[in-house]
Amino acid sequence: MPxxxxxxxxxxxxxxxxxxxxxxxxxxxxxxxxxxCHYEGLKPVGSCRICSVLVNGRWMASCTQxxxxxxxxxxxxxxxxxxxxxxxxxxxxxxxHFCPACxxxxxxxLQALAYRYSIMVPRFPYQFPQRQIEAYPGFLLEHNRCxxxxxxxxxxxxxxxxxxxxxxxxxKDVRVNVDPKLAAKLSPDQIQKAMDICPVGxxxxxxxxxxxxxGQRKYDRQPIGSEIEGKK
Amino acid sequence: MSxxxxxxxxxxxxxxxxxxxxxxxxxRLLELIELVEFDKSPIDDLKHFTRPVDIGLIEGGCCNxxxxxxLRSFRKNCRILISLGECAVMGGLPAxxxxxxxxxxxxxxYLNSPTVAPEDRVIPNDExxxxxLDRVYPCHEIVKIDYFLPGxxxxxxxxxxxxxxxxxxxxxKLDYQxxxxx
Numbered sequence: 001m002p003x004x005x006x007x008x009x010x011x012x013x014x015x016x017x018x019x020x021x022x023x024x025x026x027x028x029x030x031x032x033x034x035x036x037c038h039y040e041g042l043k044p045v046g047s048c049r050i051c052s053v054l055v056n057g058r059w060m061a062s063c064t065q066x067x068x069x070x071x072x073x074x075x076x077x078x079x080x081x082x083x084x085x086x087x088x089x090x091x092x093x094x095x096x097h098f099c100p101a102c103x104x105x106x107x108x109x110l111q112a113l114a115y116r117y118s119i120m121v122p123r124f125p126y127q128f129p130q131r132q133i134e135a136y137p138g139f140l141l142e143h144n145r146c147x148x149x150x151x152x153x154x155x156x157x158x159x160x161x162x163x164x165x166x167x168x169x170x171x172k173d174v175r176v177n178v179d180p181k182l183a184a185k186l187s188p189d190q191i192q193k194a195m196d197i198c199p200v201g202x203x204x205x206x207x208x209x210x211x212x213x214x215g216q217r218k219y220d221r222q223p224i225g226s227e228i229e230g231k232k
Numbered sequence: 233m234s235x236x237x238x239x240x241x242x243x244x245x246x247x248x249x250x251x252x253x254x255x256x257x258x259x260r261l262l263e264l265i266e267l268v269e270f271d272k273s274p275i276d277d278l279k280h281f282t283r284p285v286d287i288g289l290i291e292g293g294c295c296n297x298x299x300x301x302x303l304r305s306f307r308k309n310c311r312i313l314i315s316l317g318e319c320a321v322m323g324g325l326p327a328x329x330x331x332x333x334x335x336x337x338x339x340x341x342y343l344n345s346p347t348v349a350p351e352d353r354v355i356p357n358d359e360x361x362x363x364x365l366d367r368v369y370p371c372h373e374i375v376k377i378d379y380f381l382p383g384x385x386x387x388x389x390x391x392x393x394x395x396x397x398x399x400x401x402x403x404x405k406l407d408y409q410x411x412x413x414x
Contacts, residue, residue: 096328096330096331098318098324098325098327098328099318099384099413099414100318100324100325100384100413100414101325101328102414105413105414106414111413114413115408115411115412115413118406118411120321120379120380120381120382120411121315121321121322121370121372121380121382122322125373126322126323126327126370128323128327128330128331128367129331130331131331144331214414220409221408221409222408223408
């Protein structure tokens, strides 16, 4: 059996397998580090930076950074929390996030993170960008809410391994793009998977909107991350 | 003269849902009128400020010139000003028009809508009507706002907690289930 790595996070000692990322090591020790672009089982890309932690005074994306022996990690410190809040607030002001009219409300990871960090209003001015809604057989692609996490790009493929979602453009114009022919062949299960994997309400399966009543949705009662924190 | 804190409220580009949620504090209303007095508000139907106000609650964002005027008069007359609900905080559903040009909005509503009779096809332009703004503005983009209570509507418990904390001069205790955006 390979030797375990020792580390500490917010002053708490932990042990983790070699080859784990900081995020995985923290999770294995019952410590929640918030993620938005990362998803269990997908190759991490480190694009959203919500999972940033401080190691030796340096910012690191914990979903991509491998753990090394003796790391001293700052996760729930005022500085790190303030940095994360700023990222969440930026995402809220960058897109058009009308929570009261969104089918994903209550099950949305971006919203859940804002709840977890008690964000009452973003510090940045709302941009109200002009974006499109695309309709495909079986699902909608709502660009107003997309945070360009690329989870759908990585997770959803046809049986022969072809991608349905891809990124186009660069910088502030970057968008998720859909192959319409392949998208038309998605099974209802695959569409459900795409909707579930989307952290926000950008991919919506048709005909199932508002299916869970308020009070029974994923983040109505418990903050995001409490399932990890409750384990150890 | 009493020395109770004075409250004023207004609904700008909102749906009065936040005021309804305010009334949802139910029997605590009786407790509230022991704690505070109301000035300009739809609740007591006072149309103008009659004295300096301690806490102003604003529902809705600003979609026309009248909203801006009312909001500025609230800022002038209230010591503490609170954005109440999604529309005040971020523009809310009225702000969905912000991604469409004003010209397109007016033409869709008054000229091209299938429910407008041909003889009624005119864009309202009477000097007695408040001028519509180019887009819907969150309140804090017009005046300084001191506190933000999100929610559509904010729950009665959140409004109660915020008001009583301010009146009793103690920190607000905002439990997880009180902060919701829908």
